Amino acid sequence: MRCPSNKEWISFYYKEMPEPRRKILSEHLKSCGRCRQYLTATSRFLEDKAKEEINLEKEQLYSIISQAQKIARKQLLFPIRLKEFFNNLVGNLQWMFTYHRVLAVVTTAALVIALITPFYYQKDSLNRGIIDLQMELVFEEDFFDFYLDCYSLNGYS
Amino acid sequence: MLIYKEDTLQKLIEDFLRGDDNSFRNLAILIHQDVLNISYRYVGNIEDAKDILQEVLIKIHRKVRSFKRRSKASTWIYRLTVNASIDFLRKKRSFFNLKKKASIHKEKYTFSKDKETEDKKKVIENMLKVLPLRQKNAFILKHFEGLKIKEISKILKCSQSSVKTHLRRAVDNLRKIVEVENEMPVK
Numbered sequence: 001m002r003c004p005s006n007k008e009w010i011s012f013y014y015k016e017m018p019e020p021r022r023k024i025l026s027e028h029l030k031s032c033g034r035c036r037q038y039l040t041a042t043s044r045f046l047e048d049k050a051k052e053e054i055n056l057e058k059e060q061l062y063s064i065i066s067q068a069q070k071i072a073r074k075q076l077l078f079p080i081r082l083k084e085f086f087n088n089l090v091g092n093l094q095w096m097f098t099y100h101r102v103l104a105v106v107t108t109a110a111l112v113i114a115l116i117t118p119f120y121y122q123k124d125s126l127n128r129g130i131i132d133l134q135m136e137l138v139f140e141e142d143f144f145d146f147y148l149d150c151y152s153l154n155g156y157s
Numbered sequence: 158m159l160i161y162k163e164d165t166l167q168k169l170i171e172d173f174l175r176g177d178d179n180s181f182r183n184l185a186i187l188i189h190q191d192v193l194n195i196s197y198r199y200v201g202n203i204e205d206a207k208d209i210l211q212e213v214l215i216k217i218h219r220k221v222r223s224f225k226r227r228s229k230a231s232t233w234i235y236r237l238t239v240n241a242s243i244d245f246l247r248k249k250r251s252f253f254n255l256k257k258k259a260s261i262h263k264e265k266y267t268f269s270k271d272k273e274t275e276d277k278k279k280v281i282e283n284m285l286k287v288l289p290l291r292q293k294n295a296f297i298l299k300h301f302e303g304l305k306i307k308e309i310s311k312i313l314k315c316s317q318s319s320v321k322t323h324l325r326r327a328v329d330n331l332r333k334i335v336e337v338e339n340e341m342p343v344k
Binding site for chain 2: 005073
């Protein structure tokens, strides 16, 4: 049997291998000194790593947590990250109502005004369009009468 | 490990979304050990690891409402931690490029018999800094956190085969750098 790759031996060491394949590799180890030596050395190397855990005192941990909460609440509002804000608009407004009611009311009012304003503007601009058209027609009518007068003065009937 | 606390994490996140501030505190207490351990492997000192912990907690607080639960909560938190650690290192410009590492590769480390374990631990911590980023990610999550390859591939957003490759390269690179008393055959 061909020697398995290093990649397979690492998976073998970490027991991240299907059982049938694992059995085949175990059998291979009995007959291949080179692979056996590699696996032994790799296992010894990896097992020597001390898995040190970092411990924090409770006061330090609580201080970090409360500091993180303060910063996160500020960052939610100032500066407002618009894309994040609109991605979850309802959720964010709920949070604002919980912590900053005045600002929440102002933001909601601004959104409502922003939604309604285009419709009013459109109505006004439609009226303006009609008035402009009427003015144009009046101007053309006057011009037509003027042209007729000029025509008759010159002796044309 | 966070994956064993998945149910508790989910419950705390749901309570937090309902507006319970205490649940954020409990969530932070539950995850702080794992976050600190991972970030410590990246930066090598406790003070920076604490800064990264704070950064991760801020991100959880801000982004929990947009957490769409396509992945497990533990996977999400691991991903935030890895990304925060990498961002921190980039800001500190603590990355060593491979050409600079060449001089370190040439050094030979020997261990006194009296303090063998302690010396090896320090050497490995220093050598972790030298590893390329993807190899470092895979090695830290596999060896120090004990996560499965499948979990690591979800956290790092790559295939399982890539994770195995990076892991194998990390182990081989670390072994090449470190010289131990007994000869270690390298294929």
